[in-house]
Amino acid sequence: MPDVLVLVDHDGEHVNRTTYELLAAARRLGDPAAVVVGTPGTTARLAESLARHGATRTYAAESAEADGFLVTPAVGALELVAREAAPAAVLVSATTDGKEIAARLAARLDAGLLVDAVDLDSSGVVDQVVFGGAYTVRSQVTHGTPVITVRPGAFEPEEHPVTSVERTVSLPTVDPAASARVTARRAAPAGDRPALTEAGVVVSGGRGVGGADGFGVVEGLADALGGAVGASRAAVDAGYYPHQYQVGQTGKSVSPQLYIALGISGAIQHLAGMQTSRTIVAVNTDPEAPILALADYGVVGDLFAVAPQLTQEVAARRG
Template identity: 40%
Template structure:
């Protein structure tokens, strides 16, 4: 028996979260296989074959998997799942949709968003918005697990590794859902989940027009743009920018929170950042409790001044 890691990708590029998941899998001391399911995604399979620690790549190439519809991908993982002791995937929006279906079909309990591996059957995961850590022991024959990417280092690529790539037959389409359309935002900024620097704005910015201050500063620093739930709910930015318990969990090298009070929902998504800078005119704002550097000031004065002093 072995470990099956399901790859997160866009049919062209392997996502960083897959590397974090493979790194977590190496702690289970078993053979690691990576499943790449998509359409015309040979390049992704080739990348997966170069990940250090991976002994086999399973490659399912079919138009059925082109749009990563949860019903179709879950059916494939379930079909393969009984041959494995562990099924791991990144705790991304995509796999939060897919893996619970797999767990249900295999009649096991899912272990969600783990942050540490204590033993082969024991794991840690945050609860109560990260204010407590639960240690969970699983007795299930197949352990279905999502991994919080920010809690583990990335697995490395090897130029000399030549892992075997094995074709896997696609299953028939479930016909339970149909792909209609998608809108992909094109941006020169780094992807939020993978960025080394993130600048997030909150309700303190007041409007979507004022949110341009955050975007301009981000462009100067080569940073990704994030937002609090309050800013998203107010319509300042789309919800794919949301950082927090119900948004994206991030842990960049530098996180700058501008006009964000620091509700527990937001802190749960960014408090593992290496360095946190908070700018808020309310000196009692909870964000200062987790900040390494705090500046009590009006953001509309500070941000333009900061931009002037940056190269």
């Protein structure tokens, strides 16, 4: 079977969950092949976990300058491997960086690009979210090697242990004059909660939370469920919660097993970022709120009465 290239998303020490999702998706098209872009030694630290999740081949694209530029090294590595391996497809996570990498790669390969895939079959036909989430269409690349960005959470990671073969790739030299250089790094504030795009449970608050203090209710329920906290654009714009937690068309796209929306009306901008969640629960005082039409379970009521009761019940059952 042909290789299906998967760009590995990692922090230098650990593989991010979204990569395991891509490896599961890649098995539908061929043999998953992981492309690791990083500084020397990165592939050795990640190889075992990649093989455990089905990467039959690992391409190590390493150099001292790999972390010194934004996206350009990854584009160069994928282009080089794609031209040599003639893969059935290239899969990249549909993150902000991932979408830019995929677009640049498709342009270099003169290939078709599909963005925000939420499903795909063995023939390469994908379900794709378009027009801000208003429609889901079935699409297929008809020219060149398909380059596909896959929405985080769209596939469930699966352990599929294999014996992986490693190949070394000479990472192309980056032209500093034509690439954005990383001049400094600062770690984002992190707590004990899972990353928003990797969480199995997401609890989000909207304008109905009423203020920054109101997000304590959202955080309490998220912590009881072991989930991540999200926010609507309205809540972020109002200063209730930091921008990096925004869910929606101009924020992060998520597809958790459970999505709970507290005080979110359901503007199309927000729905575009979470409507592919497996189970959606919405709490809103307005019975006509659009999100209630999308939700699997809807509660018309005050979130400050409903959410604490739910938190207590979850804590009691877990205790």
